[in-house]
Amino acid sequence: MSLKTFDQLDWITPEAEEFADYWRSLPRDGGVPNRSAFDPTKIVRLLPGIAMYEVQSGEEVISRLAGTELVEFFGQEITGKNLLDLWPDEFRDEASRSVTMMVTQPCGIIVILAGRTRSGKIARSAAVGFPLLDHDDICNRLIFFSSGFVEAEVRITREDQILSLSVERSTYIDISS
Numbered sequence: 504m505s506l507k508t509f510d511q512l513d514w515i516t517p518e519a520e521e522f523a524d525y526w527r528s529l530p531r532d533g534g535v536p537n538r539s540a541f542d543p544t545k546i547v548r549l550l551p552g553i554a555m556y557e558v559q560s561g562e563e564v565i566s567r568l569a570g571t572e573l574v575e576f577f578g579q580e581i582t583g584k585n586l587l588d589l590w591p592d593e594f595r596d597e598a599s600r601s602v603t604m605m606v607t608q609p610c611g612i613i614v615i616l617a618g619r620t621r622s623g624k625i626a627r628s629a630a631v632g633f634p635l636l637d638h639d640d641i642c643n644r645l646i647f648f649s650s651g652f653v654e655a656e657v658r659i660t661r662e663d664q665i666l667s668l669s670v671e672r673s674t675y676i677d678i679s680s
Contacts, residue, residue, distance in 0.1 A: 506677035522631055555647075622663050633646055
């Protein structure tokens with residue numbers, strides 16, 4: 504697995520790059536900032552696309568916060584749910600490995616996601632995520648920003664919810680530089 508530096512990446516959207524720049528600006532004693540350093544008032548315009556997850560194990564990645572754009576994209580509230588439950592069996596292990604690596608390596612990631620809806624439609628988004636330390640300085644939090652939502656067809660999201668996710672493209676980010 505190779506890592507790319509911040510300068511080597513195509514951030515896909517200007518907002519994703521703004522989010523990455525904000526994460527890089529957070530104070531840290533080492534490679535990963537503490538969750539308490541994350542100040543939502545500094546990126547108010549990005550909040551609808553923000554999600555925070557707690558990696559409890561390789562099988563449980565609990566959504567602790569989901570912005571309104573994400574709730575609209577998924578067509579349902581995802582706060583309190585296991586993120587890995589959105590991945591079909593054939594992709595779940597890889598999704599688990601990715602989030603586990605983000606908190607153990609640690610590293611960031613940028614992905615293009617494809618969500619399959621109840622009716623079979625595909626909706627795409629770009630997401631960039633980075634690790635955070637919890638209040639005990641354990642690296643088990645992930646903060647993501649999603650943008651560039653593209654719907655192949657018009658859908659009423661609350662009636663045609665995203666049921667499963669897959670990755671179309673992903674790149675791991677070296678956060679040590």
